[in-house]
Each structure stands twice: as C-alpha cells, then as structure tokens.
Amino acid sequence: MHIDDTTTLFARLRGHEAGEGVISTAIAVLIMAIIGGLMWLAFQGVFNTAEDRIQSEVESIGD
Numbered sequence: 001m002h003i004d005d006t007t008t009l010f011a012r013l014r015g016h017e018a019g020e021g022v023i024s025t026a027i028a029v030l031i032m033a034i035i036g037g038l039m040w041l042a043f044q045g046v047f048n049t050a051e052d053r054i055q056s057e058v059e060s061i062g063d
C-alpha cells in the first residue's frame with residue numbers, strides 16, 4: 001500500500017510541473033530576442049553615425 005501512495009504522489013507532482021520547461025524556455029527566448037533587437041538598434045546607430053562622419057571627411061579631403 002505504501003508503494004502505491006508514493007507512486008501516486010510522484011505522478012501528481014510530475015503533472016504539476018509538466019509545462020515548466022516549455023514556459024521557462026519561451027521566456028528565455030523572448031528575453032534574448034528583445035536583447036538582440038536592442039543590440040541591433042545600437043549597432044545601426046553607431047554605424048550610421050560613423051558613416052556620416054566618414055562621408056564628411058571624404059568630402060572635405062576631395063575639396
């Protein structure tokens with residue numbers, strides 16, 4: 001009888017945590033996507049500024 005009670009307890013505990021890994025993974029993927037998007041925006045800002053500076057320097061050398 002004790003073995004049946006233990007088995008039932010484990011079965012109930014497993015059922016409550018069935019989706020935990022999927023939810024945690026989804027949250028981690030969402031956070032990484034947001035961080036990646038912010039990094040891309042920063043990257044674009046830095047290189048757009050650098051492009052403008054280079055263009056003005058090239059034009060001043062050409063004059």
